[in-house]
Amino acid sequence: MFVKGFRKICVLILASFVILISCSTGSNSKHLPQKLGDLSLAKVIKNKEATAIINKMHGKNLDDCKNFIGYYGSNDSKNILYASVYEDAEKAKSNIMNMAMKISRGSTVFSPLTYSGMGQETKSGMGHDAHFETEGMGLKHYFYRTDNILIWWQVEPDKAETTYNDLLKFDFSALNDNVSQN
DSSP states (O other), X not given: OHXXXXXHHHHHHHHHHHHHHXXXXXXXXXXXXXXXXXXXXXXXXXXXXXXXXXXXXHTSOOXXXXXXXXXXXXXXXXXXXXXXXXXXXXXXXXXXXHHHHHHHTOOSSSOOOEXXXXXXXXXXXXXXXXXXXXXXXXEEEEEEEETTEEEEEEEXXXXXXXXXXXXXXXXXXXXXXXXXXX
């Protein structure tokens, strides 16, 4: 009797654990990299909730776009990927250049901006203008545009190189499909 009850409890615990793991990254996790370097995707926040977080971070309401936030390593990690999907590439290009200009004029939060990669194409064949890099709040920050998608990756310095290289290999174009379905 005790063995049967123990088995049922173990099965219930195992089933709960599997459900918890499968729900922890959300239904859009397949549209973001599952792994960057040694960091696994732990949690995804999307749409209105993600937009509210990004607006709060900037202290104002930003342009209308679909936002995705991915936490890597753990749910409360500082290794965070922000992806904003704009209506068109020109809107994304305008926004990334505005961000770069504001940071390049000097910031109390970020170090001087560096950039590279002018005119290159990503793995998906989508164009971008440049890859920008800065440091702030004890983290490395990388941002770039791939067609109509603006990517911002903040990461702990010791994980920066391997995670950023993995990020550049990822094709974010599936986010466009996801946005059109919502």
